[in-house]
Amino acid sequence: MTAVLLLLRKDLRVLLRSPLLLGALVAYPIVIAVLVGLVAGYASSKPRVAFVDEDNLPRVASVAGHRFHLQTVIDDVAKQVTLVRLDPTEAARELADGKVVATITVPPGFLGDLETTVVTPKLILQTGSGGLAPRVTQQMQSLVYQLNLKLQAGYISANLEFVQLLLNGGKGHFLGRSFDVLGLARTQQELAAMPSSERVAAIEHFVQQARVGLAQTGSALRATANPIALKQAPAHGRTWLLSAQVQSYGIAVTVTFLALLLAAGATAAERDEGTIGRLRRGLVSFGELVWAKVALAGVVGLVLGLALVVVFGVVVEAGGVTGGEPWSRLPLLLAGVLLAAGAVGAAGALLGALAREARTASLLAVLVVLPVVFLGLVPRGAVSVAYWISLFLPFAHAVRLFGAALYDTSPWGTVGIESAWLLGIGAVFGALARLGARTLSA
Amino acid sequence: MTQPLLRALQVARRYGDVEALAPTDLELAPGETVALVGPNGAGKSTLLAILAGAIEASHGKVETHARVGWVPQRPAHYARLSARENLELFARLEGVRDPAGAATQMLERFALPTVARPSGELSVGNRQRLNVAIALLGEPRVLLLDEPTAALDPGQRRRVWEVADALRAEGGAVCFATQNLEEIEHAGRTIVLQDGRVVTLTVEEVFG
Numbered sequence: 012m013t014a015v016l017l018l019l020r021k022d023l024r025v026l027l028r029s030p031l032l033l034g035a036l037v038a039y040p041i042v043i044a045v046l047v048g049l050v051a052g053y054a055s056s057k058p059r060v061a062f063v064d065e066d067n068l069p070r071v072a073s074v075a076g077h078r079f080h081l082q083t084v085i086d087d088v089a090k091q092v093t094l095v096r097l098d099p100t101e102a103a104r105e106l107a108d109g110k111v112v113a114t115i116t117v118p119p120g121f122l123g124d125l126e127t128t129v130v131t132p133k134l135i136l137q138t139g140s141g142g143l144a145p146r147v148t149q150q151m152q153s154l155v156y157q158l159n160l161k162l163q164a165g166y167i168s169a170n171l172e173f174v175q176l177l178l179n180g181g182k183g184h185f186l187g188r189s190f191d192v193l194g195l196a197r198t199q200q201e202l203a204a205m206p207s208s209e210r211v212a213a214i215e216h217f218v219q220q221a222r223v224g225l226a227q228t229g230s231a232l233r234a235t236a237n238p239i240a241l242k243q244a245p246a247h248g249r250t251w252l253l254s255a256q257v258q259s260y261g262i263a264v265t266v267t268f269l270a271l272l273l274a275a276g277a278t279a280a281e282r283d284e285g286t287i288g289r290l291r292r293g294l295v296s297f298g299e300l301v302w303a304k305v306a307l308a309g310v311v312g313l314v315l316g317l318a319l320v321v322v323f324g325v326v327v328e329a330g331g332v333t334g335g336e337p338w339s340r341l342p343l344l345l346a347g348v349l350l351a352a353g354a355v356g357a358a359g360a361l362l363g364a365l366a367r368e369a370r371t372a373s374l375l376a377v378l379v380v381l382p383v384v385f386l387g388l389v390p391r392g393a394v395s396v397a398y399w400i401s402l403f404l405p406f407a408h409a410v411r412l413f414g415a416a417l418y419d420t421s422p423w424g425t426v427g428i429e430s431a432w433l434l435g436i437g438a439v440f441g442a443l444a445r446l447g448a449r450t451l452s453a
Numbered sequence: 454m455t456q457p458l459l460r461a462l463q464v465a466r467r468y469g470d471v472e473a474l475a476p477t478d479l480e481l482a483p484g485e486t487v488a489l490v491g492p493n494g495a496g497k498s499t500l501l502a503i504l505a506g507a508i509e510a511s512h513g514k515v516e517t518h519a520r521v522g523w524v525p526q527r528p529a530h531y532a533r534l535s536a537r538e539n540l541e542l543f544a545r546l547e548g549v550r551d552p553a554g555a556a557t558q559m560l561e562r563f564a565l566p567t568v569a570r571p572s573g574e575l576s577v578g579n580r581q582r583l584n585v586a587i588a589l590l591g592e593p594r595v596l597l598l599d600e601p602t603a604a605l606d607p608g609q610r611r612r613v614w615e616v617a618d619a620l621r622a623e624g625g626a627v628c629f630a631t632q633n634l635e636e637i638e639h640a641g642r643t644i645v646l647q648d649g650r651v652v653t654l655t656v657e658e659v660f661g
Contacts, residue, residue, distance in 0.1 A: 017545050025533040028571070285529035288507030289587070292523060294546040449509075 014295045018303035022277050023310065036269055037315060058147050060092040061102035061114040066121040074125055077165035084158060091150045106139050113138040113147040125162075167232045174228045195222045258323045259413040262348065264384055266316050267406050270308035270352040271383075272376040274359025278304050278444070279372035282451045297448040301360045301441055308356025309349050316348035343426065344416040350430055351409035354437030358405065361440050364447030408432040456518060457482050458595045458626045464503050464513035466496075474499045475650040476513060481595055481626035486617065488640030489630040496649040497630035498526055501597045504628065519625070522593030526600050526630075528584040532573025536565045536583050539572055540590065547591040559586040563612070577604040585613060596620050598629035602636065614639055 026033055062085070070082040085094065095111065102114040116135040124132035136151045176183045180194020193201075195218050202215045281287040281300065290300065324338060359376060366372035387406035389397040401407040408429045415425035463476040474496040481487060489497040502508045504515055505523035530539040540556035549555045560567055563582040566575065572583055581604045588596065596617060602610040617627045617639065629640070637643055645652050 014546060017542060021531060021534065021542055024538070025531060028533045284531055285525060285527050286531060288502060288505070288525055289523070289529050289543065290546070292506040292521075294543075 014299045015303045015306060018290075018295065018300070019306045019310065022303065022307045025277075025280075026273070026307075026311070036272065036311075039268065041265065041319075057091065057093045058112040058150075059110065060094055060147060061097045061105055061111040062094045063097060063099050063102045063114055063116040065099065065119050066117045068117055068122060072122055072125070074162060074165055077168060079161065079165065084161075087154075087157070091154070092147065106137065109139060111139070113151070115151060167229070170232060171229050174225050178222060178225050195225070258320075258417060259410050260388075261323065262316055262319050262344075262413050263351070263387070263406055263409040265319055266312045266348055266352045266409065267355050267384060268380050269315055270312045270355035271359040271362070271380050272373060273311055274304040274308040274356040275363040275366065275372040275376040276359075276369050277307055278360045278363025278448070278451070279366050279369040280363075282367055283369045287451045297445045300448055301357065301444045304360040304363070304444075305353050305356040305437070305441060308359060309353040312352025312356070313345060313349050316352070317345060320344060320348075340416050340422070343422065344413060347409070347412040347416050347426065347430070350433045350437075351405055351412065354405040354433040354440065355409075357437045357440035357444055360444035361447050364444055364451055367451060402432075403436065405433055405436050408436070455482055458517070458519040459504060459521065459628075460516045460518075461500075461504055462513050462516070464500070464510040464515060466499050466503060466508065467511045472649050474503070477651055479504070479628075479644070481628055483594075483624045483626060484621055485642065486621050486627040486629070486640045488637050488643045489628065489646060490632070490634075490637065490643055491646035492632070494648070495646040497646055498599050499649075500646070501599050501628065501630055505597050517595070519594035520591050521595045521597060522588035522591060524585050524588040524596070524598045524601050526603070528580040530572055530580070530583055530587060533571050535569045536560060536572050536575065536579070536586075537567065537569070539583060540586060543587045544590045549590060555590055559590065562586070578606060578609055581605055582609060582612075585616065589616065594620070594623075594625040596625065596627045598627065600630055600632065602631075602633070 068081050070080065072079050072081055095105075097105065097111075097114075099116070102111065102116075105111045106114050114135075114137045116137070118133065118135060121132045121134070124130040134151075134155065136148065138145075138148055173183070176192045176194065178195050180192050180197045183190050183192050199215065199218045199222070202211055202218065205211050278300070281290065287300075291297070295303075320341060324341075362375050362379065363369075363372040366375050383401075383404050383406050386397050386401040386404060387410060389401065412426055412429035412433070415422040415429070419425060457480040459479075459481040461477060461479040463478060464474065465472070465476040466474040477496075477500060479487075479500070489500060491497055499508070501523070502525070503510045505521055506515070506517075507523060507525070531542070534542065537556050537560060540559050541552045544552035544555045559565070563586045565579060565583055565586065572580060575583070581601070585598075585601060588598075598613075598617065601613050605613065617629070621627050629636070631637070645654055647654065
């Protein structure tokens with residue numbers, strides 16, 4: 012154990028005396044994490060959509076006797092996309108330039124068609140060729156669906172008013188004309204006052220059936236208007252914002268890159284400096300040598316991981332982002348970072364032992380780290396081979412562990428499983444590195 | 454008969470198909486200095502590394518009955534650490550009771566720079582002296598030197614031999630590899646190696 016600590020202290024001292032290497036080791040993964048964040052952020056950002064109102068929509072419109080707050084609907088849309096009011100020419104130009112990803116046009120006569128309830132009014136969506144266009148199309152389809160639901164509710168209410176008029180009687184209005192309706196209830200009363208006869212009894216029976224039948228109209232209309240309703244179940248964890256994914260991936264990328272490169276370089280350096288011969292003369296066993304490199308990866312990964320977590324936490328707090336507990340889960344997350352860095356460090360030690368030269372080891376680590384990261388990004392259903400390979404590499408487990416530690420309401424199940432995976436992977440790589448270290452002194 | 458401080462029994466080393474060292478026996482008795490002589494690739498460094506335990510023998514075994522110090526041909530220390538830091542680190546690894554004191558003693562004994570300068574920036578001679586100093590940290594009774602004076606000036610060479618002679622005088626043993634025929638005079642016994650084998654040729658015959 013003493014030998015491990017002595018080598019660890021030596022390696023940390025050597026690292027601190029290599030400012031260029033230290034700077035690159037710190038900067039490179041942060042740059043990668045920022046790029047991942049930017050890409051992910053772009054994917055989640057509100058697309059800019061031009062809103063061309065050729066019908067001069069009022070803030071409030073009356074449809075089927077109901078008032079609709081059109082501005083509220085537009086505000087709802089603006090939660091999904093950034094709506095920019097433009098005239099048709101500007102909108103076309105910005106769409107062509109890619110400054111907006113789509114234009115949504117309210118054509119002249121739209122409101123009139125809506126109010127008559129005779130013609131189906133149409134909104135015109137035109138999308139560009141950017142990667143976000145399909146998402147905008149989906150959002151607009153969703154918007155029209157939501158809009159139709161609101162209008163449908165209005166139409167059903169309007170129809171039900173006529174049903175109520177038929178049931179109870181009273182004064183009705185249609186296409187600007189007023190009229191009186193007797194109503195089934197009063198008809199039944201009138202029939203009851205008439206002399207009994209077979210014909211009157213038959214009419215009374217019909218009126219009774221009609222009243223019962225019409226009383227069910229509201230439920231039937233609503234049910235047939237929306238045969239299937241979509242109800243969103245509450246999420247199992249805290250709000251899974253994209254920032255959570257960015258945070259997990261950012262830390263995992265940083266730790267993987269740093270730990271792999273550092274452990275590989277430090278292991279191979281023992282041969283480069285000729286010290287492996289001295290060490291293995293009973294001073295340090297191969298196991299202790301590997302442990303020292305694993306510890307180096309763990310300690311440095313922990314320090315940099317902590318820095319990243321603090322930065323992310325501050326950003327989350329400052330941005331008022333809901334979801335996640337950046338501070339209270341810090342110890343759990345850092346334990347995960349240490350474990351992940353150690354597992355990756357064991358893989359790095361193996362690389363270093365196989366490469367036998369620090370330069371080759373560093374190059375190999377850089378070449379290996381990107382495929383490892385990208386394999387971990389492949390979803391399970393996309394490419395099953397990639398998923399299975401990533402299962403035996405530390406990156407994907409680290410991402411899941413960090414995500415659970417930060418954002419799951421009950422993280423222990425995932426944390427336990429992923430920790431077990433990381434321990435197992437680390438142990439296998441460590442054992443292989445111990446075997447490989449023999450070649451260093453050959 | 455006095456028990457040897459170190460004994461190698463049929464030690465050999467292969468690298469794949471290449472035989473770097475054929476099965477070789479060697480004993481180092483107290484008070485003895487042995488020279489390993491031979492051209493490049495003769496197997497001298499391999500034999501010394503096996504005796505030191507720095508590499509594993511493919512065959513045979515080494516019995517040691519005393520602490521062994523090893524000076525590899527190429528200085529083996531951490532270039533980013535200063536001479537003092539290297540000495541202290543290896544002293545701790547050797548289990549020396551007072552690592553700082555031992556480091557100070559070695560710095561003085563070998564006139565090494567005490568400034569906190571990375572040892573990789575030291576002169577070749579200073580690095581070689583540091584190499585020898587590290588080997589002596591554990592107070593070994595057997596000293597294995599692999600061409601220890603190759604990069605040293607005459608004064609520094611003399612200092613190295615003084616160290617070796619002192620160790621031998623105290624009942625220790627020294628085994629050194631060299632291609633410098635003048636250095637053979639420091640040895641009581643000379644072993645000639647060629648193509649990985651001990652040969653019965655004379656030094657003059659080997660070097661032509």
